[in-house]
Amino acid sequence: NAGVTQTPKFRVLKTGQSMTLLCAQDMNHEYMYWYRQDPGMGLRLIHYSVGEGTTAKGEVPDGYNVSRLKKQNFLLGLESAAPSQTSVYFCASKRTEETQYFGPGTRLLVL
Amino acid sequence: GDSVTQMEGPVTLSEEAFLTINCTYTATGYPSLFWYVQYPGEGLQLLLKATKADDKGSNKGFEATYRKETTSFHLEKGSVQVSDSAVYFCALNAGNQFYFGTGTSLTVIP
Numbered sequence: 567n568a569g570v571t572q573t574p575k576f577r578v579l580k581t582g583q584s585m586t587l588l589c590a591q592d593m594n595h596e597y598m599y600w601y602r603q604d605p606g607m608g609l610r611l612i613h614y615s616v617g618e619g620t621t622a623k624g625e626v627p628d629g630y631n632v633s634r635l636k637k638q639n640f641l642l643g644l645e646s647a648a649p650s651q652t653s654v655y656f657c658a659s660k661r662t663e664e665t666q667y668f669g670p671g672t673r674l675l676v677l
Numbered sequence: 678g679d680s681v682t683q684m685e686g687p688v689t690l691s692e693e694a695f696l697t698i699n700c701t702y703t704a705t706g707y708p709s710l711f712w713y714v715q716y717p718g719e720g721l722q723l724l725l726k727a728t729k730a731d732d733k734g735s736n737k738g739f740e741a742t743y744r745k746e747t748t749s750f751h752l753e754k755g756s757v758q759v760s761d762s763a764v765y766f767c768a769l770n771a772g773n774q775f776y777f778g779t780g781t782s783l784t785v786i787p
Binding site for chain 1: 718768775
């Protein structure tokens with residue numbers, strides 16, 4: 567039981583490049599979340615999903631897209647990366663009425 | 678909208694000192710409240726939670742009581758250890774979303 571895993575762990579992009587972050591969970595959780603963590607800002611919700619095939623916007627969705635084609639995976643895409651998207655990205659998942667479980671994070675640097 | 682306001686850090690304490698980290702919230706309805714801990718280079722881990730007013734969450738010597746009248750969920754520990762050095766986040770769950778405070782960094786020195 568690996569819990570929540572994130573790929574990659576670290577990435578450097580140039581402005582304008584695109585990339586996809588992968589989150590995978592093996593706990594059969596319905597809900598999945600993508601957050602970004604910035605100094606002094608805490609965690610801010612980007613997008614979330616309440617089940618396979620569904621997605622919804624969180625607090626800071628601009629510049630990101632997501633997909634939940636399979637229940638166990640939640641993908642976060644950056645179509646055209648900007649320096650303001652330099653951050654640490656965390657994925658989390660949970661069952662209904664239960665606590666979130668977090669992945670180890672992905673550090674993204676956009677130059 | 679819903680939000681969490683958390684005591685700013687950093688906080689530095691000597692081993693065995695008493696810890697309090699303040700957290701207040703704004704929410705419509707009746708949210709669940711959480712404290713998460715983040716160790717360097719890791720993701721967040723649940724420390725404790727409370728789901729209704731007057732509930733007390735506790736774990737590893739940490740405690741927090743859900744106070745609806747003061748909209749607070751302050752984290753306390755009677756005697757901190759060096760291993761408690763980490764960043765602590767207060768959070769609330771409203772509907773499908775979670776809202777986090779900005780985090781409080783705690784350093785415990787021997």
